[in-house]
Amino acid sequence: MPNQPISVTLIRDSAHRYFASFVVETNLEYLPKTESSIGIDLGISTFATLSNGEKINAPKPLKNNLKKLAKFQRKFVKTQPDSNRRERRRLKIARLHAKIKDIRTDFLHKLSTDLVRNYDTIVLEDLNVSGMVKNRKLAKAISDLGWRQFRTLAEAKCEKYGREFRIINRWEPTSQKCSCCGFRGGKKELNVREWTCLNCGTFHDRDINAAINILETIQPKTKVEAIQAEILETPVQLSIFGIVAGGQSETQNKTRRCGKSSPKKDVSLRDMKRINESSTHPESFKQLSLFD
Ligand SMILES: [Zn+2]
Numbered sequence: 001m002p003n004q005p006i007s008v009t010l011i012r013d014s015a016h017r018y019f020a021s022f023v024v025e026t027n028l029e030y031l032p033k034t035e036s037s038i039g040i041d042l043g044i045s046t047f048a049t050l051s052n053g054e055k056i057n058a059p060k061p062l063k064n065n066l067k068k069l070a071k072f073q074r075k076f077v078k079t080q081p082d083s084n085r086r087e088r089r090r091l092k093i094a095r096l097h098a099k100i101k102d103i104r105t106d107f108l109h110k111l112s113t114d115l116v117r118n119y120d121t122i123v124l125e126d127l128n129v130s131g132m133v134k135n136r137k138l139a140k141a142i143s144d145l146g147w148r149q150f151r152t153l154a155e156a157k158c159e160k161y162g163r164e165f166r167i168i169n170r171w172e173p174t175s176q177k178c179s180c181c182g183f184r185g186g187k188k189e190l191n192v193r194e195w196t197c198l199n200c201g202t203f204h205d206r207d208i209n210a211a212i213n214i215l216e217t218i219q220p221k222t223k224v225e226a227i228q229a230e231i232l233e234t235p236v237q238l239s240i241f242g243i244v245a246g247g248q249s250e251t252q253n254k255t256r257r258c259g260k261s262s263p264k265k266d267v268s269l270r271d272m273k274r275i276n277e278s279s280t281h282p283e284s285f286k287q288l289s290l291f292d
Contacts, residue, residue, distance in 0.1 A: 002026050015094035030162035037121035037164075039215025041174070041207045042147050044138070048111065049207035051215040056111060061103040062144040069096055104146045112153040121164040122154055123215050128170055168217045178202060179212035 005022040012018050039051035047058035062069075072093045079086035115122055129148050133139045151167075158165035168174075176184050183199035188206065196203050 013094075013098065015098040016091060017098060026160075028160065028162055031117065034118055034120055036119055037123065037215060037219065038115065038119040039123045039211045039213070039217075040115075041125065041211040041214060042127060042145075042150070043207055044141050044145065046207060047145055048150075049205075049211045051208070051211040053205075053208050055207070058145050059103050059107055060141075060144050061100040062140065065096060065100055069093070072096060104144070105149070108146050108150045108153055112150060112157050115154060116157040116161050116163050119163070121166060121218070122158060123166045123168060123218050124151060124154070125172070125174060125210075125214050126167045126170040166218050168214055172213070172217055174210040174213040174217070175206060177209075177213050178204065179209045179216065 001022065001024055003024050003026065005024045007023045009021045009023075010018065011021060041049045043049060046055045048056040050056070072089065076086070076089040076093060079089055127147060129142065132142055155165045157163070173184060176187060178185065178197035178200060180202040181197060181200040183197055185195065185198055188195060193206050194204065195206065
């Protein structure tokens with residue numbers, strides 16, 4: 001353990017298994033940068049498709065043990081309440097449930113650790129899991145896969161190891177768009193696993209194409225776009241214009257909202273307006289680099 005534990009809690013679960021849970025203070029352990037990012041498309045037939053083309057299948061422990069579970073449950077209901085036999089049969093069911101959960105959790109831990117180790121940024125699509133689980137056909141399959149748990153684990157590990165974890169909007173047309181040319185071919189039914197782009201002719205695997213689009217949603221296409229986004233988002237950055245144009249101190253600029261010019265300043269309202277307008281045009285950023 002990295003440090004002396006603050007507390008220890010002993011837990012006995014319904015399958016009569018004992019666990020010791022330690023609370024330990026740790027420092028963030030930053031992993032070395034890998035300079036690569038990954039987009040992940042989660043699915044039912046293939047658990048995860050990565051933007052590098054890799055496909056990862058998940059174990060389906062519930063599906064594989066469904067018959068056994070049903071048999072145990074049938075035997076359980078036949079027993080007398082409060083009998084020893086009933087408790088023995090209850091324990092059998094609980095142990096099987098525990099085994100199913102362990103297989104799933106073990107897989108999800110290994111996968112999330114592997115991804116966090118290899119990529120600086122992990123991008124997932126925000127799936128409407130609770131909405132999908134309402135669909136009874138899908139509910140069992142989705143719960144068996146553990147999408148929600150995967151997301152929680154990946155997010156926690158990213159935080160611990162200093163990685164970036166991003167969730168993109170579920171309404172992004174990640175499966176409609178061609179990842180090569182950006183052409184939107186319209187909605188595709190779930191059974192369409194492969195398609196050819198009508199615009200550029202690229203042949204796509206549905207899931208790999210979606211994973212690439214998921215990754216590209218967060219990656220700025222060009223350097224100019226990245227700088228532009230940064231400047232528009234940060235008001236302090238805008239004060240750079242103030243310093244250059246009017247020679248005002250930084251503290252004065254921080255308290256003043258962009259666009260409102262005090263009459264005492266050397267910069268006229270018209271100049272400020274012009275400067276602010278120019279900040280929306282990419283060409284103006286070439287000038288900005290002169291002041292760096
Ligand atoms: Zn295309």
